[in-house]
Amino acid sequence: MNRYFLTFAALLTAVASSGMAAEPTWWAGVARTKITPEGSYWMGGYASRKRPSEGTLQDLYAKAIAIDDADGSRVVIVTTDLLVITRDLGEAVKRRVAEKYKLPPSRLLLNCSHTHCGPEIRLYRESLHNIPTDLARKMHAYVKQLEDKLVKLVGEAIANQTPARLSYAESQAAFAVNRRNNRAADVPRLREEGKLIGPVDHSVPVLKVTDVEGRVSAILFGYACHNTIMSFYQTSGDYAGFAQQYIEEQHPQAVAMFVMGAGGDQNPEPRRKVEYLHQYGRALADAVEKVLNAPGREVSGSLRAALAEAPLEFQPHADPGTLQEQTKSSNQYERWKAHFILSELDAGRRIPRQYGLPIQVIAVGDDLMMVAIGGECVVDYSLRTKRQYDRNGGPAVWVAGYSNDVFGYLPTRRVLKEGGYEGGGHMVYTKFPGPFTETVETRVFETIERLVKEVR
Ligand SMILES: [Zn+2]
Incomplete structure (x- = not known):
């Protein structure tokens, strides 16, 4: 049976069972795979971690949803319980998915x-980290395996597609605190007094996917x-892992996917107690549950997607004299970084001053x-992004970070000028020369603007 026959059959079922004439305009398929490493591994x-992992509190998963519009135009979203998606991993998966399933990188x-x-x-x-040789070898093998699993996962989600309906809603959860503006130790008191400061985004965007019988298949x-x-040294998806677990317990036939x-x-905040994993996981799951039961905004129209790199620039690295000084620093990360840059210079290589930051815009119909x-x-x-693009009557805007290439922190001009860890301090842990230049935010928004125009 081909899918058009299935669509027709599903349509008849939907009309017959609900009495509604609205046709399902989407196809959606989900898949999941466990990605917890076998045995002990480097986390x-x-x-500051000094030893390998010690057991599993909760398994880690990669999950995928493949969505087609009525014309067969497709987008696949993959979410993972992982720290990062490296540039190499992201590019390798996108290349193989493009070859194998004819899905362009802008669509994944x-x-x-x-x-x-x-x-x-x-x-x-x-x-x-001076990772011991056996564990380093294990890390390399894991990454290769992960790449294979992610490619396969995309294929499974595509193979599982059935007619679907999409609806969007937004909820709220309040446990996120701006860590640059509030001292962790003061958070309980500040929250109590309503005096927490600094920008936050407590919104919880939710996309509900249901089959023609109205059963939820993905959240x-x-x-x-x-x-x-x-x-600690136990494997877990942290609050997001528990939120996904709780939602799936509530909807055993559905796959819950967390988008960072x-x-x-x-x-x-507060944190560092196992009870908070459950507490915040539950708070987020409850926030999602609240809007799942409300009607939400029906998502309809066609899929469009665009991907481009924002051309970011780094400030130059320290001069060789300063780098020599830094090789004697009491800070081991500063020593590591100085040695790295000096060895690149010794080898006659230039330290790149540019970085292409991937940005992707996906129009899910006219509503999201x-x-x-x-x-x-x-x-x-x-x-x-929401201030600029979330307009009355226009599509709802969902901003995801940590997508396609998680190289390190991306500050805005304000955060860069303020300095600190996210402003540039973290660069010591990377192979990049210096903090970004002050053009960083402008470059990002110029690219977003171009992509938004493209998908309109
Ligand atoms: Zn981080």
Whole structure:
């Protein structure tokens, strides 16, 4: 039976069972695969980790949804309980998916939850962390396996497609705190007094996918906050892992997918207790549940997608004299970084001053527009994107961060000028020369503007 016959059959069923004449205009298929590494492994997140993982509190998953519009135009969204999607991994998966399933890179969105209790997959960190040889070898093997799994997962989601309806709604959850503007220790008191400061985005965008009988098959939901409740040595998807688990317990036939937002400067507070994994996971799941039962905004129209790189620039690295000084620093990361840059210069290589940041815009019909930005983008990116593009009568705007290439932090001009960890301090852990230049935010929004025009 071909899909057109199926559509027709499904249509008859839908009309017969609901009495409604509205036809399902979408096709959707979901798939999931477990990505918990076997045995003990080197964990990502927190440069201070000194030993491998010690057991599993919760398994990690990669999940995919393949959505087609009525004309067969397709988008696949992959969400993962991973710290990062590296540029190499993202590009390799996109290349293979394009070859195998004829899906162009602009049509595949790869997002990670940024859980800090999963595997390290940034291969260059082997030397930064002095990862023992056997565990480094394991990391390389895991990354290769992960690539295979993600490619296969996309194929499974496509193969599972059936007629579907999409609806969008927005909820709220309040546990994210701007970590640059509030001291962690003061958060309980400040929250109590209503005195927490700094930009936050507490919105919880929710895309509900139902089959023709009205059964929920997939629930995509987002939140802009670091998955850093725990810093222990057990595997877990952090609050996002538990939110997905709780939603799936409530809807056993559905796949719940967490899309990380622009939470670069947001922490769940208070944290560092296992009970908070459950508490915030439950809070987020409840926020999603609340709007699942409301009618929501029916999403209809056709799929359009565009992808481009925003041309970002780095400030120059320190001069060789300063770098020599830094090789004697008491800070091991500063020593590592100085050695790296000096060895590149010795080898006659130039340290690149440019970086192409992937940005992707997906119009899901006329009712929802997803803007997916690479890197650990700070919350200003979410707030400004919505301010500029979320218009009455226009599509709802969903901003995802941590998409396609999570190289490090993406500050806005304000955060860059303020400095600190997200402003530029984190660069010591990367192979990039210096902080971004002040053009960073402008470059990002010029690219977003171009892509939004393209999908309109
Ligand atoms: Zn982070």
